[in-house]
Amino acid sequence: MFSKTTTIPTCTSRLHESTARSRWETTPLYILALVRRTLPAIAAGMVLVLFSSLSLPTKAQPAPLAGQSAKPLDLDEIAEGIHVYAGAHDEDATPGNLGGFSNAALVIGKRSIAVIDSGGSRAFGLRLRASARALSDLPIRYVINTHVHPDHIFGNGAFDDAQSVVVGHHKLPRALLARASFYLENFGRRIGARFEGTRAIPPTMTVDRSMRIDLGERELILDAWSTAHTDNDLTVFDPATGTLFAGDLLFVDRLPIIDGSLKGWLQVLTELRSIPARRVVPGHGPAFAPWPNALDAQERYFRALLRDTRAALDAGHRIERAIESVASEERGRWIHFDIGHPRNITAAFTELEWE
Numbered sequence: 405m406f407s408k409t410t411t412i413p414t415c416t417s418r419l420h421e422s423t424a425r426s427r428w429e430t431t432p433l434y435i436l437a438l439v440r441r442t443l444p445a446i447a448a449g450m451v452l453v454l455f456s457s458l459s460l461p462t463k464a465q466p467a468p469l470a471g472q473s474a475k476p477l478d479l480d481e482i483a484e485g486i487h488v489y490a491g492a493h494d495e496d497a498t499p500g501n502l503g504g505f506s507n508a509a510l511v512i513g514k515r516s517i518a519v520i521d522s523g524g525s526r527a528f529g530l531r532l533r534a535s536a537r538a539l540s541d542l543p544i545r546y547v548i549n550t551h552v553h554p555d556h557i558f559g560n561g562a563f564d565d566a567q568s569v570v571v572g573h574h575k576l577p578r579a580l581l582a583r584a585s586f587y588l589e590n591f592g593r594r595i596g597a598r599f600e601g602t603r604a605i606p607p608t609m610t611v612d613r614s615m616r617i618d619l620g621e622r623e624l625i626l627d628a629w630s631t632a633h634t635d636n637d638l639t640v641f642d643p644a645t646g647t648l649f650a651g652d653l654l655f656v657d658r659l660p661i662i663d664g665s666l667k668g669w670l671q672v673l674t675e676l677r678s679i680p681a682r683r684v685v686p687g688h689g690p691a692f693a694p695w696p697n698a699l700d701a702q703e704r705y706f707r708a709l710l711r712d713t714r715a716a717l718d719a720g721h722r723i724e725r726a727i728e729s730v731a732s733e734e735r736g737r738w739i740h741f742d743i744g745h746p747r748n749i750t751a752a753f754t755e756l757e758w759e
């Protein structure tokens with residue numbers, strides 16, 4: 405799985421030539437301290453060995469292109485050549501949704517296709533692949549992962565052939581290495597037999613800061629962000645239609661989950677606002693939403709969380725008491741609030757207590 409880049413020379417050359425920052429980007433103001441435990445650096449060779457073994461035990465791996473017969477998903481064409489699968493954002497991974505409860509998209513150029521997030525299982529990825537085949541005969545050159553969470557990456561195996569390269573944030577391989585075993589076990593238990601054959605496939609093309617990829621008369625701009633939702637968030641912008649794919653840097657209706665940094669995410673939201681988009685595809689929520697207004701509710705929640713967590717820390721409150729009081733006015737405004745909000749308060753406490 406790691407030899408694929410050599411079959412797509414244009415990908416590897418672009419990797420080195422496209423280091424210029426896109427015009428809305430600003431110099432990072434600071435490097436946020438990671439509040440989560442970090443892994444020690446691991447030699448690249450060891451990464452390869454470990455990744456090659458990250459799979460659920462299966463009787464036999466299905467053939468790589470077995471998805472030709474998978475049933476296509478229902479996609480919305482939200483702009484010319486942009487087809488979005490709007491996941492059921494009030495669900496989590498189930499046998500019925502195959503782990504595909506977040507949004508996924510296809511972008512079709514004149515010469516090739518990009519997949520943006522591949523869903524939560526190989527079976528879901530095969531359905532997404534079938535959707536692409538129903539729309540176009542062009543090769544699927546890029547499978548772009550917006551971040552490490554399993555509902556966005558576990559469909560990669562459906563595109564595991566010589567035509568496609570997996571693209572992600574430069575910190576995605578390390579994050580995947582740390583978490584893949586847990587994610588595979590967790591999603592395998594939730595999805596059951598239809599999860600069989602799913603593997604964790606890391607990116608072989610990584611984005612340090614910004615990169616452009618050409619689908620043929622259609623260029624996409626990929627930006628790697630500092631720690632926010634996770635430490636490996638990547639966005640994709642299609643200037644031709646003004647469409648931004650925010651990944652989980654944007655949740656609409658469903659409560660955003662902090663797996664990176666609250667303050668970092670607020671900073672990234674400020675920087676995101678300068679992207680000259682017309683519409684945004686959120687990681688969770690409807691197929692698209694107006695830009696930049698779609699950011700407002702999430703930012704309001706984060707500012708309340710920041711304000712009230714600081715106040716609770718200043719008052720010497722324990723975290724158990726804070727869970728009752730912090731940003732309580734947000735209850736009723738979000739799907740999964742009672743599941744995600746205590747977790748976010750814990751993350752905010754951990755991050756802010758040493759300020």
Ligand SMILES: [Zn+2]
Pocket residue numbers: 551553633652687
């Ligand atoms: Zn996520």
